[in-house]
Amino acid sequence: MIGVLLVTHSRLGEELIKTAEFIVGRLAQSRSLSLDPGQSVESLRSQIQEAIRSVDDGDGVIILVDMLGGTPSNLSLSFLEQGQVEVITGANLPMLLKLSQRKEGMVLGNLAEEAMEAGLRSISLASKVLYQKPNQKQ
DSSP, X not given: OOEEEEEEETTHHHHHHHHHHHHHOOOTTEEEEEEOXXXXXXXXXXXXXXXXXXXXXXXXXXXXXXXTTSHHHHHHHTTOBTTTXXXXXXXXXXXXXXXXXXXXXXXXXXXXXXXXXXXXHTOOOHHHHHTOOTTOOO
C-alpha cells in the first residue's frame, strides 16, 4: 500500500486528514507534519525523513504539500525519488480522498497522477459553472 504524508505550513495537513477521515473513515498509512513558527528547517527535514519511513511499506510514498516554493515543499522535494517518493503541490481534500480510495495495488506514479488530476478537477469558479449556458464548454 502506498503511504501518504502531508507536509504543510501550520496544521493544514492535520486538518485535511481529520476532514478526510470524517468522510471516509480512518486513513491507513497516512500522516501529517507541520512547519510551525520558530521550528528549524533541520528539525522538519529530520521529521520528514522519519515520517517517510513510518508510512512506507515498500510501495512508496506520496507527499502532499500546500504550495510550491514554500519550506515544506522545498524540504519534501529533497526526498523526491522516482518510483519511491513523489511530491504533489497544492494539497486539497479531493486529492487526499482520491489517495485514500486508490492506495492499494497502484503504481506510485500512476496514483500521483490520479490524485493531481482529482485536485485540479475540484477547482472551479462557481459563477462559470452555475451560469454556464447549455452546450457551452467551461
